[in-house]
Amino acid sequence: MSPRAREEHERAVARLAASYAAIPAGEPVRLAKQTTNLFRARAAHATPGLDVSGLTGVIGVDAEQRTADVQGMCTYEDLVDATLPYGLIPYVVPQLRTITLGGAVTGLGIEATSFRNGLPHESVVEMDVFTGAGEVVTTHPGDALFDAFPNSYGSLGYATRLRIMLEPVPSYVALRHLRFDDAGLLAKTMDDITHTREHDGQRVDGLDGVAFAPGEYYLTLARWTDELEGEPTDYTGQQVFYRSIRERETDLLTIHDYLWRWDTDWFWCSGAFGAQHPVVRRLWPRRYRRSDVYMRLLGLDRKYAIADRLDRRAGRPLRERVVQDVEVPVERLAEFLDWFDAEVGMRPVWLCPLVARGSGGAEGAGTPWTAYPLEPGRTYVNAGFWGTVHVGPEAVHAPTNRAIEAKVHELGGHKSLYSEAFYDRETFDRLYNGDALAAVKRRYDPDDRLTNLFDKAVRSR
Numbered sequence: 130m131s132p133r134a135r136e137e138h139e140r141a142v143a144r145l146a147a148s149y150a151a152i153p154a155g156e157p158v159r160l161a162k163q164t165t166n167l168f169r170a171r172a173a174h175a176t177p178g179l180d181v182s183g184l185t186g187v188i189g190v191d192a193e194q195r196t197a198d199v200q201g202m203c204t205y206e207d208l209v210d211a212t213l214p215y216g217l218i219p220y221v222v223p224q225l226r227t228i229t230l231g232g233a234v235t236g237l238g239i240e241a242t243s244f245r246n247g248l249p250h251e252s253v254v255e256m257d258v259f260t261g262a263g264e265v266v267t268t269h270p271g272d273a274l275f276d277a278f279p280n281s282y283g284s285l286g287y288a289t290r291l292r293i294m295l296e297p298v299p300s301y302v303a304l305r306h307l308r309f310d311d312a313g314l315l316a317k318t319m320d321d322i323t324h325t326r327e328h329d330g331q332r333v334d335g336l337d338g339v340a341f342a343p344g345e346y347y348l349t350l351a352r353w354t355d356e357l358e359g360e361p362t363d364y365t366g367q368q369v370f371y372r373s374i375r376e377r378e379t380d381l382l383t384i385h386d387y388l389w390r391w392d393t394d395w396f397w398c399s400g401a402f403g404a405q406h407p408v409v410r411r412l413w414p415r416r417y418r419r420s421d422v423y424m425r426l427l428g429l430d431r432k433y434a435i436a437d438r439l440d441r442r443a444g445r446p447l448r449e450r451v452v453q454d455v456e457v458p459v460e461r462l463a464e465f466l467d468w469f470d471a472e473v474g475m476r477p478v479w480l481c482p483l484v485a486r487g488s489g490g491a492e493g494a495g496t497p498w499t500a501y502p503l504e505p506g507r508t509y510v511n512a513g514f515w516g517t518v519h520v521g522p523e524a525v526h527a528p529t530n531r532a533i534e535a536k537v538h539e540l541g542g543h544k545s546l547y548s549e550a551f552y553d554r555e556t557f558d559r560l561y562n563g564d565a566l567a568a569v570k571r572r573y574d575p576d577d578r579l580t581n582l583f584d585k586a587v588r589s590r
Contacts, residue, residue, distance in 0.1 A: 134188045138200065141183025142257075142265060142289050148180035149263050157590070158261070158578050160202075160287065165424070167547050179259075184289055187211040195295045196254070201231030201288035209388060217295035218384070220252035224391040225420040231288035236547055237280050237501060239454075239511050241335035241351060243483035244323045250279040250498075251486045252294040260286040261574025273499075276488045277569040280501035280561065282546060284582040285570055299355040302335070302387040304380040306373075309346040312463035316510070318348060319482045320459045323508050335387075338480040339374055343470045346480075347374050351387065361386065364393055365415050369405055371397045371477070395420045397477060398515055402426055436517070446521035449529050450549070451475060451514060456483070457542035459508040468536055469512075473529055479513035500566050500582065501543060509542065527551055546586040557583050 152158055161178030181202045188198040192215040199208055205219070206226035212218055219230075223238035232238075233249040234256070246252060258266050258274060266286075268275040278285055307328075309315040315338065322333050328350055335351030361381050364370040370390045373380060382390065394405065402423060403409040410418075430436055440448060451473065457465045459482065469478065487495025487505030495505050503509060518529055531551050537544050538560060544550070550557070557563060566582060584590040 131189060137183070138188055138290065141181075141200070142259070144180045144183055145259060145289065146263060146265075148177065149259070151177070152179075154576070154578075157580060159580075160283070179287070181287070188290065190215055190217070190295075192217065195297070196292055197295055198290060198292050199230050200290060202229050203231075204229055205233070206389075209385070212295055213298075213385060215295075216297050216299070218298050218388070219249070219293055220246040220296055221249045222388050223249070224389075224396070226389060226392050227421045230291055230293070234288060234291065235278055235281055235283060235285075237545055239481055239483055241337040241349075241481060243481060243511075244319075244336045244508075245326060245334075245484070246296075247484060247486045248279065249293075253291050254294060255292040256288050257290040258286040258573075259289050261570070261576065261579040263578075265289060266573065271489045273569050274573055277499040277566055279498050280546065281566065281582060282585050284566070284579055284585060285573060286579065298384050299353050300384060301354050301357065301361065302382050302384055303352045303354050303356075303358055304382065304387075305331075305350045305352075306375075306378055306380070307348045307350065309348070310344045312340075312346060312466045315346045315348065315480075316459050316462040319462075319480075319510060320508050322348075322350070323459075323482050323484060336482055339371065340466055340476065340478040340480060341375065342476055343466075348480075349374060353384070357381075364390060365418065367407065367410055369394055369397075392420050393418050395423045396479060396513075396515070399423055401516075440519075446519040447524040448517040449520045449524040449527060450517050451529050451533070452516070452548045453530065453533060454511055454513045454545040454547070455533065455537045455542055456503065456509040456511050456545075457537060457540050459510050461540040461542070462510045462512075465512065465536065465540055465542075469514075469533075472532060472536075473514070473518060475514050475516050475518060477514075479511075481511040481513070483509055483511060485509075499569070500561050502562055503543065546582075549589075550586045552587055554583055554587075557587060 159178045160181055184200040184202045186200050186203055187208055188200060190197045190212055195217060197212055204227050205222055208230060209218060209222060221238060221240050221242050223233050223240050228238060234253060238249045256268050256275060258268055260266055266274060322328050322336055326333055332352055333350045334353045338346060338348040340346045359381050361383050399405055404413055404418060436448060485503040485505050487497055489495040497503060497505060520528060530549060534544060534551060570581065580590050
């Protein structure tokens with residue numbers, strides 16, 4: 130970290146502290162942030178938010194030590210742009226460009242390297258947190274604050290600086306798409322690759338999959354390579370990445386394009402805006418084919434209830450929004466998918482295996498993280514599904530989301546909290562270790578300035 134970069138960072142932290150001091154006691158503390166990847170409603174507040182305008186960059190990259198010091202509001206798009214010229218990337222790069230490093234750590238990011246590298250916070254070696262007491266605390270793995278920070282969503286404070294580990298990558302990624310007609314075999318293959326990190330004698334560096342329909346499942350095996358094995362495919366043009374999984378057995382992408390393969394079409398959700406129609410796609414500028422643009426369009430739909438009005442005009446039942454990511458043990462994946470097909474019926478479903486290392490350990494040797502207690506060393510599969518289902522008048526009571534919550538925890542899994550949640554307080558505290566989280570909050574936010582996790586995730590405060 131150069132002296133100039135350090136000084137600029139310290140000035141930005143000072144502005145953050147000054148904006149915190151300007152918020153009257155008793156008023157909610159929140160970030161003054163222009164973009165978001167949250168899918169749960171947030172209450173409107175009259176008071177200004179915390180000034181994080183100077184905390185959006187990469188402070189420095191140490192190519193020799195393979196680490197980077199990064200500000201908390203730095204997007205992964207900017208982070209990758211800073212590290213990739215050194216042939217390095219973060220251990221886990223979440224799918225969407227505008228996810229911030231601080232957001233991925235406090236809100237649990239995931240991607241295709243998570244089967245071998247865990248979750249983003251597990252490659253953080255040091256972190257500065259601006260706490261509810263208005264202080265910056267430097268914390269490390271094994272500290273109470275550090276271990277409670279993942280899945281705390283700002284209820285314990287905000288990361289201002291994170292030192293993360295980086296891994297070397299080559300120029301290209303070779304892909305293989307494997308089809309399965311049996312969910313049990315799909316899950317077993319996922320688990321085998323997770324443990325051996327290879328398939329059919331070839332190394333596997335990235336692993337995720339898509340369930341397109343009952344009996345139609347795919348795993349995508351990614352292998353880092355410096356060999357130009359053909360012409361790299363460009364999915365920022367007329368072609369759509371998720372469709373290619375069904376259409377071809379092998380593929381080649383640049384490492385940059387592989388990292389953002391899902392962002393261009395927001396997985397498959399861009400279809401809701403017409404962006405996959407050939408004519409519309411030709412007219413839609415490439416620079417606007419990205420997740421944050423679709424998020425803004427979704428915001429307009431929410432504000433003006435466009436989809437609901439069209440449904441009423443067409444006589445269709447009221448929609449329930451079902452936007453969730455859940456983790457289920459790999460051995461229960463087939464059971465979950467069968468239940469999901471029968472009770473929800475939403476397709477496609479993204480599948481991404483992960484193994485949490487846990488606090489203080491490597492390769493699953495640690496202890497569970499405080500607020501998201503996945504069993505270290507155990508293989509889970511993230512199932513992501515994002516859309517709506519027509520349920521009629523009961524939609525206002527979220528029956529589908531509630532059923533998903535119940536099923537996931539019946540199977541020994543967990544649900545991410547970036548979207549809507551419907552737990553009662555007792556259940557929530559049991560699932561997310563509420564007592565331990567509250568103890569850490571009392572220590573670092575003694576005046577209770579920050580909204581607690583239950584109120585953020587369930588009450589949308």
